[in-house]
Amino acid sequence: MSFAVPADAYRRFMGRFAGPLARRFVVMLAPAPDSRVLDVGCGPGASTEALVQVVSLRQVCAVDPSALFVAAVRRRLPEVDARIATAERLPWPSAAFDLTTAQLVLHFLPDPVAGLREMARVTRPGGRIAASVWDHAGTRGPLAVFWRAVHDLDPGASGEHGMPGTAEGQLTDLCVAADLADVVAGALTVTVRFTDVDDWWDPFTLGVGPAGAYVAGLDDAARAALRRRCAELLPPGPFDVDATAWVVTARVPAGS
Numbered sequence: 001m002s003f004a005v006p007a008d009a010y011r012r013f014m015g016r017f018a019g020p021l022a023r024r025f026v027v028m029l030a031p032a033p034d035s036r037v038l039d040v041g042c043g044p045g046a047s048t049e050a051l052v053q054v055v056s057l058r059q060v061c062a063v064d065p066s067a068l069f070v071a072a073v074r075r076r077l078p079e080v081d082a083r084i085a086t087a088e089r090l091p092w093p094s095a096a097f098d099l100t101t102a103q104l105v106l107h108f109l110p111d112p113v114a115g116l117r118e119m120a121r122v123t124r125p126g127g128r129i130a131a132s133v134w135d136h137a138g139t140r141g142p143l144a145v146f147w148r149a150v151h152d153l154d155p156g157a158s159g160e161h162g163m164p165g166t167a168e169g170q171l172t173d174l175c176v177a178a179d180l181a182d183v184v185a186g187a188l189t190v191t192v193r194f195t196d197v198d199d200w201w202d203p204f205t206l207g208v209g210p211a212g213a214y215v216a217g218l219d220d221a222a223r224a225a226l227r228r229r230c231a232e233l234l235p236p237g238p239f240d241v242d243a244t245a246w247v248v249t250a251r252v253p254a255g256s
Contacts, residue, residue, distance in 0.1 A: 005068070005206065005207055005208050005212075006068060007043075007044035007045075007068055007069055007071075007072035008044075009203075009206040009207070009208050010043055010044055010069070010208055011044055011046075012202075012203045012206060013203035013204070013206055013208040013209070013211075013212065014104070014142070014203075014208065014209065015043075015044065015046055016192050016203075017142045017190060017192055017243050018043065018046040018047070018103065018104060019046040019049075019050075020190040020191075020192070021103065021104075021132065021188060021190050021243070021245055022046045022047040022049070022050035022103055023050045023053075024188045024190060025047065025050070025101070025103060025130070025132055025188060025247065026047070026050040026051055026053070026054055028186075028188065028247070029099065029101070029128070029130055029249070030054075031051070031054055031055050031098070031099050032055075032098070033054065033055055033056060034055075034056065034059065035055050035059060035098040035099050036059050036061075036096065036097045036098050036099075037051050037055050037059060037060050037061070037097060037098065037099045037100070037101065038060075038061045038062070038063065038090070038092065038096075038097045038099070038100045038101070038119075038122060038123075039051060039060065039061070039062040039063070039101055039103070040063055040087050040090070040100060040101065040102040040105060040115075040119060041063070041064055041087060041102050041103070041104070041105030041108075042062035042063060042064045042069065042070075042073055042082065043064060043066075043069050043104075044069045044072040044073065044076070045062070045069075045072060045073040045076045045077060046103075047101065047103040048060060048062045048073055048076075048077060048080060048082070049076065049077065051101070052077060052080065057077065057079040057080060058079055060077075060080050060081075061080065061081040061082070061083070061092065061097070062077075062080055062081070062082040062083070063082070063083050063084070063085045063087075063090060063091070064082075064084065064085075065084065065085065065086050066084075067084050070082050070083065070084050087102065087105060087106075087109055087115035087118060087119065088109065088110075088111065088114050088115050088118050089118065090118050090119070090121070090122050092122045093122070094121050094122060095122070095123065095124040095125065095127075096122050096123075096124075097122055097123050097124065097127060098123070098124060098127045098128070099123070099127060099128045099129075099130065100119045100120075100122060100123045100127070100128075100129050100130075101129075101130045101131070102115070102119065102129075102130070102131040102132075103131070103132050104132060104133060104134065104245070105131070105133075106131050106133055106164065106165045106171070106174065107133045107136070107160070107163035107164050107165045107166055108163070109164075112164050112165060112174050113174055113177045113178045116129065116131075116174060116175060116177075116178035116180065117178045117179070120178060120179075120180060120252045120256060123252045124252065125252050125253065125254045125255060125256050126251060126252060126254055127251065127252050128249055128250070128251055128252075129175070129180055129249070129250045129251070129252065130247070130248065130249045130250075131165070131171060131175075131247070131248050132188070132245045132246065132247045132248075133163075133165035133166055133170075133171060133245060133246050134166065134243065134244070134245050134246075135166065135167075135168075135187070135243075135244045135245065135246060136159070136160040136161050136163060136166035137161045137162070137163075137166040137167035137168075137170075138167065138168070138244075140189070140242065140243065140244035141160075141166070141243060141244065141245075142192070142241060142243035143160065143211055145230060145233050145234060145241075146204060146211055146230060147159045147160065147161070147211070148233060149226055149229040149230045149232075149233055150214060150226065152229055153222075153225060153226060153229055157214065158210075159210070160210050160211075165246065166246075167246075168187075168246060169185070170246070171185060171246050171247070171248035172185045172248060175248055175250045179253065179256075180250035180251065180252065180253070181250060181251045181252070181253045182249075182250060182251040183248060183249070183250040184248065184249050184250070185246065185247070185248045186246075186247050186248075187244050187245065187246055187247060188244070188245050188247055189242055189243065189244045189245075190242070190243055190245075191240050191241070191242050191243075192240065192241050192243065193238055193239070193240050193241075194237060194238060194239055194240075194241065195237050195238050196237035196238070197227075197230070197231045197234055197237065199237070200230075200234065200241070201227055201230060201231075205223075
């Protein structure tokens, strides 16, 4: 698994889904314009950009462990305070934010509960924590066809279905384990159009995330076989892919 890739590679691979999801996520959260907001695991800035459409630029901060992604956010949104750091060690003081978000991040953390607790530390008591993760454990995530094809050809492949937060109810369980309050769970679905199989397949060859790492590890024959199997499972182009993410909001308890 790797996110040490250029920002454009991430945008071509997951950004097509992450951008629409971020916009729906922010609409759902409806932060006040004067809120101070932190975007954890900001990537190249899809969720950060969605936040600054609602909240003042100078009130939004962003953080990601990838220097390439943080550099992309700084170019895209120079007034945003974007820093290089992990979710488990955020470089801000306690109670610094009204809202802390983590879009498509928690399932990649070695310890998502520790990440949520650190997010709570930098959020004021009574402030909100919000997170989203694709439905990789079910059949409605954006990569469902890809991983079905992989498992048809390689039943022992690990995939992303076992990662924390990818099944219904798991985000709630993580928030409860992190001692957050007023946990509310839901789901958001976005739709992305592809012109043909090549338009859908080519981003998988860019080495982004677990799917990209899997493709990169195949020889030419196995890669071609996987592409053929994906094409068999996809409708003729142009076609739409619906992608559902689990979402959760919670509050930092008073007195934290």
